[in-house]
Amino acid sequence: MKQQKLFTCQDIAHESEVIQGFCLNFGCQDAKSQFCLQCGFDPKKHTNCKKDLKVFGQIQSFITKFNQYLFELTTQLNKSYQSVKIKYEEFIKELEKMKIQLLKISEYLFQQDYKQIKDNLLIIKECYQFSNNQEEIIKQNQIGTQLQ
Structure with a gap:
């Protein structure tokens, strides 16, 4: 009997009317979000x-x-994740290659193999330039943070 009451209108003027649905508006000013046919047609509700x-x-x-x-959305997100994962794995491989190359260059320096150092000078310059750019970016970020 109580469940029947829940699905009938709570408005005294039409309390036996069956609930037809609900108002889905967050800003609804009515005390009760459920409505019967009469509530739906009532200009005051x-x-x-x-x-x-x-x-x-x-x-x-x-x-x-x-x-x-x-x-x-989940399917799209999974596709995006897979794409990012592939790029991540490619980038990690490149970083590993670079680390190996830098270890070799370090060994050339240790052995004073200047021909190999000269042959790898482009890589050393790229790393040096990248490092300087990173330091400059960090400085600019710190200055920007201090200005705020």
Whole structure:
């Protein structure tokens, strides 16, 4: 009997009317979000949110569509993740190659193999330039932070 009361209108003027659905507007000013047919037609109820009065079938349809949207979003996110993962793995391989190359250059320096050092001078210059640029970026970020 109590469940029957929950699905009948709580408005005294039409308390035996069956609830048709709910208002889905967050800003709804009415005390109760459920509505019966009379509440839906009453010009004093849900004055600013008539378009947000949704019957149970519409709510079910919305939930189904939103669930499909979440599925598509998850699929898209998984594809993006896979793409980023591939790029990450490629970048890690390049970094590993560079580390090996730098270890070799270090060994050439230790052995004073200046021909090999000269042959690898471009790599040394690129690393040096990158390092200087990183230091400059850090300095600029610190200056920007201090100005704020």
